[in-house]
Amino acid sequence: MATFSLLPGSVALITLTNPPVNALSAAVRAGIVQAVQRSVEDPKVKSVVICGQNGRFCGGADIREFAGPMSGPPLVPLIHAIEALDKPVVAAIEGLALGGGLELALGCHYRIAHTTALLGLPEVTLGLLPAAGGTQRLPRLAGLPAALDLITTGRHISGTEALELGIVDQVTDGSALDIALEFAKSIVGRPLNTRRLSTLPCRCPTDIDNLLDRFMVQVRQRARGALAPVACVGALRAAATLPYAQGLRKERELMDTLFNSGQARALQYAFFSQRVVGKWTLPSGARWDNTTSRTISTAAVIGLGTMGRGIAVALALAGMSVVAVETQEKQLSEARQMVPAMLQREAGRRGLDTAPGVISFCSSLQDVSEVELVIEAVFEDMALKLQLFRQLSAVCKPDTLLCSNTSGLDIDQLAAATQRPGLVVGMHFFAPAHIMKLLEVVCGTRSSPETVATVMQLGKRMGKVSVAVGNCPGFVGNRMLKPYTEQANFLLEEGAMPEQVDKVLEEFGFPMGVFRMSDLSGLDVGWRIRKAAGLTGPGVEPTRTRQGRRYSPLPDQMCEAGRLGQKTGRGWYQYDGPGGRVARSDPWVQTFLDAYRARHNLAARVIAAEEILERCLYSLINEGFKILQDGMAAGPEDIDAIYVFGYGWPRHRGGPMFHAGQVGLARVLEKLEHYQQLHPDVAPMKPSMLLRRLVAAGSPPIQKWRELIHRERVHSQL
Ligand SMILES: C[C@H](O)[C@H](C)C(=O)SCCNC(=O)CCNC(=O)[C@H](O)C(C)(C)COP(=O)([O-])OP(=O)([O-])OC[C@H]1O[C@@H](n2cnc3c(N)ncnc32)[C@H](O)[C@@H]1OP(=O)([O-])[O-]
Secondary structure, three states, rough: OEEEEEEOHHHHEEEEEOOOOOOOHHHHHHHHHHHHHHHHEEEEEEEEEEEEHHHOOOOOOOOHHOOOOOOOOOOHHHHHHHOOOOOEEEEEOOOEOOHHHHHHHHEEEEEEEEOEEEEEEEHHHHHHOOOOOOHHHHHHHHHHHHHHHHHHHHHEEEHHHHHHHHHHHHEEEEHHHHHHHHHHHHHHOOOOOHHHHHHHHOOOOHHHHHHHHHHHHHHHHHOOOHHHHHHHHHHHHHHOOOOOOHHHHHHHHHHHHHHHHHHHHHHHHHHHHHOOOOOOEEOOOOOOOOOOOOOOOOEEEEOOHHHHHHHHHHHHHOOOOEEEEEOHHHHHHHHHHHHHHHHHHHHOOOOOOOOEEEEEEEOOOOHHOOEEEEOOOOOOHHHOOOOOHHHHHOOOOOOOOOOOOOOOOOOOHHHHOOOOOHHHHEEOOOOOOOOOOOOEEEEEEOOOOHHHHHHHHHHHHHOEEEEEEEOOOOHHHHHHHHHHHHHHHHHOOOOOOOHHHHHHHHOOOOOOOOOHHHHHHHHHHHHHHHHHOOOOOOOOOOOOOOOEEEEOHHHHHHHHHHOOEEEHHHOOEOOOOOOOOOOOOOOOHHHHHHHHHHHHOOOOOOHHHHHHHHHHHHHHHHHHHHHHOOOOOOOOOHHHHHHHHHHHOHHHHHHHHHHHHHHHHHHHHHHHHHHHHHHHOOHHHHHOHHHHHHEEEHOOOOHHHHHHHHHEEEEEOO
């Protein structure tokens, strides 16, 4: 809805009212059309101000409307009508003007914004492009280079930066609406022809083609198969080379290629998934909106290795007072050096002069007795962590929350080592912890709802996408990664090469294939876990089965050969020395694999890219269905948010579970059955019961799975 009010001084005020972000739903668009019409017809109206209710101008088109047939007045002619008015129209931008919201403001003759307002055209993050004239008006106002940057990245800028770019005419730290109302009165009768952006020439540097060609190369590299960024450059090329009307037609054409695309649906699903996971529920029925959380202001981090240092910085950036504890003198002094610089650097990157929180360093656990929350990030060893939890349980105040950054060890076992199992929970960060958005909140069977609520709230304050998951080996992310990496190793046994497998996964959209990722994180990480599990090590025969399941000793033998990845300069690839980053094929690996296959009488065969992709992804997806079946994740959105924000799953493919829905559950099931027949000793290929049930139920849309799974669980059919 949009309200019209005539204010003293002959200013018409049009207010968008559609909480929480005044999105341009059909009703809001209809309201604006009526209000503009009244402004035209009413002779008492001398100028117009458009603003948004609740201090938020407009969050753009209503994304929820994209799923169905579009209705109501279209946005493009609506904005043209505003631009064509012969009475000045001023946009009062408070809070945010994004997407269609900024396009609406670009149709106004003047824009006044609050210094901290968020402005931008983020349509590309939804698999779309600014289709209400944004690709044509923005370069005419801010110039082609700025428009290329803002539209192909979708990044948000502040009111202050928007002023620097010439997108807004004034900024204020006070009320943008009050300024706009006064300004609107002062400009009655001023000529408007130079304020109608669609009539102005595009502001371009001389060598347009060179700029656009160079930009297109960068965008294609960054896009990794995403369609929308490339289409955005196409629309901006039209803005730079065609008259406005033709450019607008081109914008429409390109939008039509994107609007119903699988990628657009995937990105809009990812947008809503990120919000659905915040609405957590526990098997006990406790929920995000019926459980109180504690506000935490003091915390401690135990263990200042790579993860601990990042976690301390992430907490301080959220305004916390942090006690950073490390018993190893060398590691403590290194942390004293590195952490303050990391904190300042990250604060600067977020536009902060100084970090809102503080970090103090010490080597004694006694110094954490007064904090409200402790996160341990010590070496991934159960005995060590159990001992630490016993100590913390004795040292800390009775209501202090004890959290573990373990990436897969049993939270219930840690809780049982304390006098406060209800206050124990997993907080699984991803490296680098102050950058990566994902936080897996691992709920033990005795973690209290208040503890979960408090940690989920803290995750939000840290700017994380926090996902509540159940306590099982590897939790969600790592549990699904296991069959994925196993399949990749099996494919090497059968004839593939690391480069070949990585190429397929990177063409799918992953920033790094499984073998390059393994070299980056270090092959010894998995080796240590496999040794601890008795799967390899002294006295364990390097055969290809373990506990009746197929097992590939390939990565163990790589480690035994000292090839731990980037850290040793040799892994599945070779690097320019230890710590090298650029991966190059290594003939040694070919020889090693040939010898391995000969030793195990394996005949190498040519493996198609399709088989590589299906075996790696479908084994991972199948494990996802088992996780939903076991109740370790509440819905597919949880799994997909984990993979998009923590494991590099390409956002324009929505996530593993969404991808399964797009491919077709029946096809995924058929393929799993096919590969299981070929590899009966590979248990992760055995289709999960839930997948079978969903296919039997006619493969309902993914938005229905969460409710279906819940219903089946209630009727204990799962
Ligand atoms: C023609 C034109 O060219 C094209 C085609 C377009 O215009 S395409 C659209 C372009 N616009 C966007 O890309 C902006 C998308 N939104 C955001 O980036 C953020 O929301 C935000 C604005 C920065 C606020 O963040 P927040 O952290 O304060 O709250 P929130 O939890 O995120 O959001 C609060 C609630 O509002 C819902 N919501 C937010 N923006 C929405 C939108 N544009 N449409 C529908 N719902 C929206 C959101 O799902 C959540 O719902 P629920 O979970 O409570 O039920």
